[in-house]
Amino acid sequence: MAKADTPSSEDLLKLDSFLCFAIYSANHAFTRVYKPLLDDLELTYPQYLVMVVLWEKDDQTVGSLGEKLFLESSTLTPMLKRLEAMGYITRVRDRMDERQVRVRLTDTGRALRHRANAVPLGIAGATGMEPADLARLRAEIAALRASLLR
Amino acid sequence: MAKADTPSSEDLLKLDSFLCFAIYSANHAFTRVYKPLLDDLELTYPQYLVMVVLWEKDDQTVGSLGEKLFLESSTLTPMLKRLEAMGYITRVRDRMDERQVRVRLTDTGRALRHRANAVPLGIAGATGMEPADLARLRAEIAALRASLLR
DNA sequence: ATAAAATAAATCGTTCGCGATATAATCGCA
DNA sequence: TGCGATTATATCGCGAACGATTTATTTTAT
Structure with missing residues (x-):
C-alpha cells in the first residue's frame, strides 16, 4: 500500500485530508x-x-466568551438568547460601557453545574483512554489548532 | 496549579471538556x-x-458516502443537490434498485481534482508539522473516534 | 401471491457557525 | 468641543448537521 517514494500531490490529496477529516468526524462523534x-x-x-x-x-462579556470559545458574536448572540430564555443566564448591558453585554449565571444556571458533574465521567469512560493519554492528545491537538490559526 | 490528589468531579468537569473542546476548536480552525x-x-x-x-x-450511493463521511442522508441530500446544481456531480436513481441514488462525477467534477491538488500542500504547510507526526496524530484521533462510536 | 418488515432517500424543523453588514457607544485627536 | 475612527454587539443570509418523520421500493415470511 504505502510506497517509499515521495508522495505525489495526488497522494497528498488523500493523506492530508485525513487529519482534518479525523478531527471533523471525531468532533461529530x-x-x-x-x-x-x-x-x-x-x-x-x-x-x-x-x-x-x-x-x-x-x-463575562460576549467578547470574552468568544475569545475563549473561538466563536463570533454572530454565533454567540443567538445561543446566549436561548440560554437566557431557558433561565440559565442573564444578558445585561454594562453600565460603564454600554457597548458591552455582561453574561451572568442565574441561580438555576449555577445550580446546573452540580448535575453537570456527572457528564465528564460518562465521556471519559466512553473514550476508553487513560487520563494521561487524554491529556497528551488534548495538548497536541491544541498545539495543532494554534499552528493553524497562526 | 495541578495537585497530586485524585481530581474531584469538579476538576474533571474542566479537564475532560478540554479534549472535546480541543477537537471542536481544531475543527473550526x-x-x-x-x-x-x-x-x-x-x-x-x-x-x-x-x-x-x-x-x-x-x-457511489448516498448511503455509501454517508458511511464514509459519518453523515446522514438528511445532511447529504441537500449538499449533493448543491454540488449537482454547480455541475460537479449527477444524482440518478439506480435502475436495479430504485431506492438508491447513484452519485457520479461530471467531467467538470473530475477535472476539478487537478486544481484541488494544490489544496493539501497549503494545509500541510499551515500545520507546521512533520508528515510522520501528522500521520501519528491522525491515527490517534481516528482511534478515539472509533472508541466514542463503539 | 401478498401483506408485513426492512431499507434508502428525502423532507422538515431546529441549532450552529460564519462572513458581511448594521447599529450603537466610546475613544482620540485636532 | 466635536467629529472621525475604533470597538462591541446584533442582524441577516446561507450552508451544514441532526433527529424524527415520510415516501417509495425491495425483501421476507406466510
Whole structure:
C-alpha cells in the first residue's frame, strides 16, 4: 500500500485530508456521545461549552466568551438568547460601557453545574483512554489548532 | 496549579471538556484555513470532503458516502443537490434498485481534482508539522473516534 | 401471491457557525 | 468641543448537521 517514494500531490490529496477529516468526524462523534448526557440538562453541546466557561468564571462579556470559545458574536448572540430564555443566564448591558453585554449565571444556571458533574465521567469512560493519554492528545491537538490559526 | 490528589468531579468537569473542546476548536480552525483555498474551487469544506471521497471512488450511493463521511442522508441530500446544481456531480436513481441514488462525477467534477491538488500542500504547510507526526496524530484521533462510536 | 418488515432517500424543523453588514457607544485627536 | 475612527454587539443570509418523520421500493415470511 504505502510506497517509499515521495508522495505525489495526488497522494497528498488523500493523506492530508485525513487529519482534518479525523478531527471533523471525531468532533461529530463527541457531539453524539454528549447528546444523551446533555439531554437531561436540556443543553446542546455548544451550549454546554458556554456553561462550562461561565462555571469557571461568571460575569463575562460576549467578547470574552468568544475569545475563549473561538466563536463570533454572530454565533454567540443567538445561543446566549436561548440560554437566557431557558433561565440559565442573564444578558445585561454594562453600565460603564454600554457597548458591552455582561453574561451572568442565574441561580438555576449555577445550580446546573452540580448535575453537570456527572457528564465528564460518562465521556471519559466512553473514550476508553487513560487520563494521561487524554491529556497528551488534548495538548497536541491544541498545539495543532494554534499552528493553524497562526 | 495541578495537585497530586485524585481530581474531584469538579476538576474533571474542566479537564475532560478540554479534549472535546480541543477537537471542536481544531475543527473550526481547519474550516477557516481551508476556506481561502477552497474559495477558488467554489467548494465549502464539507463539499470538498464529499468530492475527495468521490475522487477516490466514483459512482457511489448516498448511503455509501454517508458511511464514509459519518453523515446522514438528511445532511447529504441537500449538499449533493448543491454540488449537482454547480455541475460537479449527477444524482440518478439506480435502475436495479430504485431506492438508491447513484452519485457520479461530471467531467467538470473530475477535472476539478487537478486544481484541488494544490489544496493539501497549503494545509500541510499551515500545520507546521512533520508528515510522520501528522500521520501519528491522525491515527490517534481516528482511534478515539472509533472508541466514542463503539 | 401478498401483506408485513426492512431499507434508502428525502423532507422538515431546529441549532450552529460564519462572513458581511448594521447599529450603537466610546475613544482620540485636532 | 466635536467629529472621525475604533470597538462591541446584533442582524441577516446561507450552508451544514441532526433527529424524527415520510415516501417509495425491495425483501421476507406466510
